[in-house]
Amino acid sequence: MSLPPRFAEWFAARGWSPHAHQLALLDAPSDSLLIAPTGGGKTLAGFLPSLIELAGGWSGLHTLYVSPLKALTADIGRNLARPVADLGLPIRIEDRTGDTRQAQRQRQRTDPPQILLTTPESLALLLSYPEAPKIFAILRRVVLDELHALAESKRGDQLMLGLARLRALAPDLRVTGLSATVEDPPALAAFMGRAEAPPETAPQIILADPGPAPDIAMLATARPAPWSGAGGHYAIPEVLAAVEAAQTTIIFINTRAQAELFFQALWAANEKNLPIGLHHGSLAREAREKVETAMAAGQLKAVVATGSLDLGIDWGAVDLVIQIGAPKNVKRLVQRIGRANHRWGAPSVARIVPANRFEQIECVAALEAVHARDLDGEPRGPGPLDVLCQHILLTACAGPFEATSLYREVKTAGPYRDLSRAAFDDCLDFAATGGYALKAYDRWQRLKERDGMWGLRDPRAVRDLRMNIGTIVEAEMLKVRLRGRGAPLGEVEEAFAATLVPGDTFLIGGQTVRYDALREMVVEVSPNPAKQPKIAVFSGLKLAMSTQLAHRVLDIIGTPARHVVLPPDTQDWLALQAEVSALPRPGLLLSETFPFQGRWHLALYGFAGRNALQTLGLLLTREMEEAGLGPLGFLATDYALLVWSLDPVTEIDPLLDPARLKAGLGDWLGENAVMKRSFRNIATVAGLIQRNYPGLRRSGRQATFSSDILYDTLRKYDPDHLLMRITRAEAARGLVDFGRIEEMLARSPERSHRLLDRVPPMAAPLLLEVGQVPIKGQARERLAEAEAARLMAEAGLSLKPDLGRDLTQGAA
Template sequence: MILPPEFQDWFARQGWQPHPHQLALLAATGDSLLIAPTGGGKTLAGFLPSLVELAQAARPDGYLENREGRKGLHTLYVSPLKALTADIGRNLARPVAELGLGVRVEDRTGDTGQSQRRRQRVDPPEILLTTPESLALMLSYPEAPAIFGGLRRVVLDELHALAESKRGDQLMLGLARLRQLAPGLRVTGLSATVEDPQALAGFMAGAAPVTVVEADPGPDPDIAMLPTARPAPWSGGGGHHAIPEVLAAIREARTTIIFINTRAQAELFFQALWAANDENLPIGLHHGSLAREQRARVEAAMAAGALRAVVATGSLDLGIDWGAVDLVIQVGAPKNVKRLVQRIGRANHRYNAPSKARIVPANRFEQIECVAALEAVRERDLDGDPRGPGPLDVLCQHIGLTACAAPFDADTLYAEVVTAGPYRGLTRPDFDACLDFAATGGYALRAYDRWQRLVLRGGLWQLRDPRAAKLLRMNVGTIVEAEMVKVRLRGRGGVPLGEVEEGFAASLTPGDSFLIGGRVVRMDAMREMVIEVTPDPTRQPKIAVYSGVKLAMSTQLSHRVLALIGDPARYGALPAQTREWLGLQAAVSALPEPGLLLSESFPHAGLWHFALYGFAGRNALQTLGLLLTREMEEEGLGPLGFLSTDYALLVWSLDAVRDPAPLLDRARLRAGLGDWLGGNAVMKRSFRNVATVAGLIQRNMPGQRKSGRQATFSSDILYDTLRKYDPGHLMLRITAEEAGRGLVDFGRIEEMLDRSPRREHRMLDRVSPMAAPLLLEVGRVPIRGEGRERLAQIEAEALMAEAGLEGIA
């Protein structure tokens, strides 16, 4: 395919020249993956073959007509964000209109109205913009063969982001189904930040290999730390020390996006920024827990150039094209080089225009991490971990949804599933285990009618009761979040402000104030899972903390941080006070460095403290803290509590750790992990997530929705029941695998031990410079055990002595 003259003229009228990678996709004869920098015209490149085909087929007898004589679905676009589909729809409208293509472009997401959804099932547009969840839902309807039978193209946007979660696995199973429904279908993946293009190509590939097209990466970005008059705090923070400099940067730029890693910190930073905004610069706030209407207003204002800045979380990480943005500020360490590159690319969203970004470390440790991240960006060294095999809970859900569409043959479905990249290595016994679960709930549950969903009739698996299809469709998706409670202004038709988690809502009583959407509100009442509020800007608010997993520093970035700390010759890029701090650490104790696992024991405030500089990420060191304190309890050291950061673990106890080697024995740690995980809350949380995705637990029921507490109660009962009566159950096996990779992250503990053949333990007479910031961190985990009982006895004896009552029974 070549670019037709009318398209060449259209490009010329825009003052554009087609980029080589856009023409390369037009010429591709099979599936392809485009790797191009942000602003490189990826989306237009992905749609260009479709637009050319639609222009050439705009004739009465064209192949776009389906059996009923109507034009059918030609191109399906899938993105990870609903906001991105809306943005793409706006951007496509212009070429479609100016080229006179006469085709419909519509979206199909959770925000699409019911009447339009019903119409799309019988009269789909030529171009449909959707998300993985909505695609899975559409494929579950009997009309799926008619809807997708004439499909010619699929465009997968921001593929790297989808590949990092179960949403990508769900999408690849859907893609395998589309390839069966529409033979000859061509798939194009689009991505900006990829550390391993061939691995991503394998992820999206079907039976045939994928052609990788890599565009010119463009100029190096203009990135640096934002100089601040006040030094970063020793711990915690949130970047508030840099508010004056951030405001100054906003004034100098046209439009700025300020990225914050968590929703709670975004609320706090926005409030502090607005309090210092004496010039009343228009600044917005955008994160996933704000009301859809508020997010839409911010997006529209940004698109119109009406805002000077927006404070945002990952909700604006991906692909939305706001050409007026010329500065990105990252507040807090990015934790991941790919994430930083993605966010940087939001500034100067144009090809061959360098992006400009400034970084604000929240504390002294983060200064080191930010310098290491900036070095990685300049060297174009992206981080990323290899993907594991496709998760089985997602496959269980897919099998149930397949039965909703039509009866199926198990052999045929297995052959289809293994054409999906993540499931290429799926064994038949694992597939059969998933099928058995989808049909009966598994051995321990097959006696219960509620989990008897599929039956085998005439060699085909089908729904036992067709009415179950509604329940299965209501619970489509792989995102399992905490139950949210909506927040609205009080009064009839109160304006929606957003939502907070059920646990936080339960902590509120009428009259309490809290922060949401950048404003302080007072809780008046809670009715039908809706909090009614009144603005109250004079009160000191509570902060809604969202339970999303805190971002952990990537393995590759942690290696860079460790190498930087261990090489004083590279300290020139660090602030002076940070250089002095590390120099003092070297004089008092030692510096962590590659190949060395450094630990320290020192007395402080009447207790012994043990610091381990593992640089293994927050989740892994949290798990290590739980395991080590169990072992310390067995050794009689009286552990009282611990805290973990991305860099270090700190444990306090009654007696000193003098030789950590036995505590860090790999076999002992793994044995302790198995004992600890059994009835642990972390495992129960993982089980709830797995069971919800697989369909064992339904959060959404006809006419109602289970509260988070109800769902947790149900999942805990099921977990305990299966552990007792069916310990080999598929859901327990998936849960153990999930916990080991995610919340527990034991693999990174083993990686820490493997990369540190040298061990060095220092016995100190006082807190070390590197340990001092740890003592200021929040998030301490208390340990209940013999040590706390001994401490209570010591405190009681001291009190009796102070009162002159020692020796009296």
């Protein structure tokens, strides 16, 4: 199909020609999924059919646009305003997000615009109103932007349930999904498609020309990457030089804490006062909007950001992306690369700064995957039941429903295509009564059946249910305080505190403390300077390296012929490892026992991600304790696990029995707060616990107190309660990543355990991570380098005089 003359003239006036994938969407006979590179005009392609249809006039809501970010919604609104104004189209475009004024929200329920831009949460709210059938009855199109990002979380499941409801209200609805980075297009199409529909109505997958290959490489630095650490500060001079040479740069860093530290270090060295901003999710909305406005106006040379800028806000002036630290995920790296040269036909320019020697290998693996267009991703599980529970309650807010009809409607949503009637009835029973153990409590008696129709028992509950819409449960920070002394030492993430049991030790504020108790959401500790920390770092749930990327890293390390792609010093390091011990490789799980500073150490190279290896450390030390080996502590990275003990581990197989580990996981989960934390999140999404009340927001402390009581009650009186079943499954899969441990053991049928008389080269960086030597003051980096040199000398690797040479040589 060609563009109507009016639109063709508009394209020509701007010097554009419509892309093939933009025209293909005009011809799509049913739902469609467009996969196109960043800058390829995806958004305009998604809206073209709507603009053409609306040119003839339309009264009411015609097109609904859903995006994962409010900032992206606002950006789309600005971009759409131009063609609408240029073409003189009779179209009103409005947004509906948490930032929309209350008066405008109320008006939209009776007088909706032709195009409404919204988020999954705001759509769920709209669908909960009795006016929903009238608002959406004539809806013709839905555009789902950045669909891959939505599909990776419960927000996507919530959106698909909303889409099932929209399809029931508007049977002629056509849905278009837009995405730039998709590892499995058919799976994503099935996610957004009409489940159980005829094959001819399945979403049509439209693949755009991927465009030129990106210009991506490691950033050349005068100093080598350190042996350990995650800051990337050694590269600050080269980062500043790259920022100065480029027009506008986005500097991506994986965590908010690291972004803050890098931003401070960047400004300390910014002698030319280059305008550089900071953007991440913990900043106030006003601060984020200020940076976004300055970037759009070309007033900043660079912005240091986390995942808050991963998605497609269109800043055409950005011509360079710098990734500090290994990306951990190829798909995320590709998404970030696309922020540079956000226009068609221009290669994206990106540079990567590995934070340490292990990350050098990971970055080389990621570069290879990008050039091979080999994206990673984890297979999605079935639609989560806590999200379904919330959906059932919100459906009741809109009016009475018949159970069988709602069940059939829910099964049309892609994630819930395999939902059994028994599972649906469990969710309905929970929504109605709270479940067996809670039926006696009036506050959870929320639904009642009358004449075959389910409705709210008390209509006054509508307000509370609507105020608690959503699947995002914010992480809580807990203060750490010396027991009985009152002075706080700092804060740790609740996710970290949840893993502690009394007697565990950890580092905070430069000192080792012993965990005593959790009282009123304060972590009480005692000084314990004589004991080495059991868990040396507390970083919550950091981004874990993807399984596919881990396999690539392992293949590079385990194949000496491939070492030529690595920097020379890293080649020397791995060559010495092969000489002193062995190299881990695909199919082989390598572990080593060696003495160091009066302790025995066990290094296990699992390449399973930090979360999984931290869980393995907890389980392995339990096994070592039962074996009488006297474990003292452990450290987990994305690549390896290091355990130190009084006695050596001489055999590894007995400690890695999958059945015993799984049994130990169940015991361990029962002993600490991981299950309670997971339960609180699930209970909040399912509607059992409310965080928001009229006029106030419940504190994390209050919500946790309520959820702990509920958890203890259900564990004792109703252990098979729906929410307890969901909690057990999600805790094992998400918070502790036990599935990655099982995958690691399954892909490594061969085991090699080496008994050594000195520190092996690959373990030396792990010892530096533990922080054996306290280093403070301005001489910190020099002392760290000296300690690295001493450790590597002990490992047998003499550091050459030209250690500071450019480590990117040979890495292209």
